Amino acid sequence: xxxxxxxxxxxxxxxxxxxxxxxxxxxxxxxxxxxTIPIFTGFFVLxxxxxxxxIVADLITLERGLQIIATGDLDYRxxxxxxxxxxxxxxxxxxxxxxxxxxxxxxxxxxxxKMEWITGISHDLRTPLTSIIGYIELLRNNLFQxxxxxxxxxxxxxxxxxxxxxxxxxxxxxxxxxxxxxxxELKHVDVNKLLEQxxxxxxxxxxxxxxxxxxxxxSSPLFTFVDSEKIARAIDNLLMNALKYSSKPGxxxxxxxxxxxxxMITIENKGKPLTLEQEMKLFxxxxxxxxxxxxxxxxxxxxxxxxxxxxxxxxHGGSLKLHHHDGNFEFCLTLPLILESKPLASxxxxxxxxx
Numbered sequence: 001x002x003x004x005x006x007x008x009x010x011x012x013x014x015x016x017x018x019x020x021x022x023x024x025x026x027x028x029x030x031x032x033x034x035x036t037i038p039i040f041t042g043f044f045v046l047x048x049x050x051x052x053x054x055i056v057a058d059l060i061t062l063e064r065g066l067q068i069i070a071t072g073d074l075d076y077r078x079x080x081x082x083x084x085x086x087x088x089x090x091x092x093x094x095x096x097x098x099x100x101x102x103x104x105x106x107x108x109x110x111x112x113x114k115m116e117w118i119t120g121i122s123h124d125l126r127t128p129l130t131s132i133i134g135y136i137e138l139l140r141n142n143l144f145q146x147x148x149x150x151x152x153x154x155x156x157x158x159x160x161x162x163x164x165x166x167x168x169x170x171x172x173x174x175x176x177x178x179x180x181x182x183x184x185e186l187k188h189v190d191v192n193k194l195l196e197q198x199x200x201x202x203x204x205x206x207x208x209x210x211x212x213x214x215x216x217x218x219s220s221p222l223f224t225f226v227d228s229e230k231i232a233r234a235i236d237n238l239l240m241n242a243l244k245y246s247s248k249p250g251x252x253x254x255x256x257x258x259x260x261x262x263x264m265i266t267i268e269n270k271g272k273p274l275t276l277e278q279e280m281k282l283f284x285x286x287x288x289x290x291x292x293x294x295x296x297x298x299x300x301x302x303x304x305x306x307x308x309x310x311x312x313x314x315x316h317g318g319s320l321k322l323h324h325h326d327g328n329f330e331f332c333l334t335l336p337l338i339l340e341s342k343p344l345a346s347x348x349x350x351x352x353x354x355x
Contacts, residue, residue, distance in 0.1 A: 231316065
């Protein structure tokens with residue numbers, strides 16, 4: 001476009017110059033006829049340079065901006081305010097730098113999270129393993145005073161080994177749930193019966209820890225498609241979390257109800273209040289608040305229980321939320337409801353879905 005403008009401007013200026021010379025001195029006009037092309041060329045070059053000078057300067061600005069960004073300064077933004085093609089190029093360069101910066105920040109956060117993950121594993125696995133080695137060393141060197149002490153050392157070693165296995169199981173389960181693809185073996189399950197079975201196994205443990213169980217469960221069957229083993233793991237994690245962090249003696253309330261589209265399980269307990277920051281991090285992997293909530297001697301896990309529970313529930317298309325106020329903890333688990341009267345395509349299928 002600039003070359004077209006320069007062409008017409010050069011014609012006008014060259015013709016204007018010839019006409020001006022003709023008016024001043026007609027004898028010179030003949031000589032000017034031989035200089036038409038050089039004059040036109042000169043005017044064309046001059047006008048083209050004037051018109052493209054700003055474009056060249058903006059191109060230099062773009063080139064310098066790309067060089068600065070290429071050196072790694074992703075905070076730099078090209079300062080070019082135009083509404084034409086060059087303006088769009090500058091906008092895209094700035095967008096590119098912003099996305100690269102976001103990607104690098106994301107990678108740094110991932111690397112930091114990975115290191116914290118490794119540190120958390122190392123710390124949580126080392127504690128029971130150190131105890132196991134200590135007790136085995138005592139037994140190996142016969143450093144016990146009586147048969148009762150021998151049995152106590154042996155029982156403590158067994159308890160620590162079981163604790164270590166439990167943490168390794170949690171770690172393995174979390175790793176599987178966090179992989180790119182997780183398989184669910186979906187079956188037509190009555191959540192009512194599943195919850196009753198879990199509470200039947202949970203009640204003796206609760207009573208041993210001076211915890212009373214209050215149940216409010218619908219009597220009618222509540223069917224849905226779930227992986228019963230994984231859902232049982234999620235509910236069990238929530239029950240054990242309530243047991244560990246309840247004030248003792250205390251009460252854990254379990255409610256099961258439904259509406260037209262969802263099954264809701266609520267597990268409620270009272271314990272020491274959390275700060276807002278602790279509440280926001282409660283579902284993070286390896287996050288534990290044992291310094292604020294006493295477990296009354298119950299062995300703590302690796303800080304993966306709630307994270308595993310939420311992953312399992314969300315994998316089933318449900319949700320897991322915490323409502324906390326002044327030490328009252330209410331975990332609300334929601335699953336999609338499938339009415340028994342609806343036709344079922346299959347009662348046993350394999351569903352693969354990304355997390």
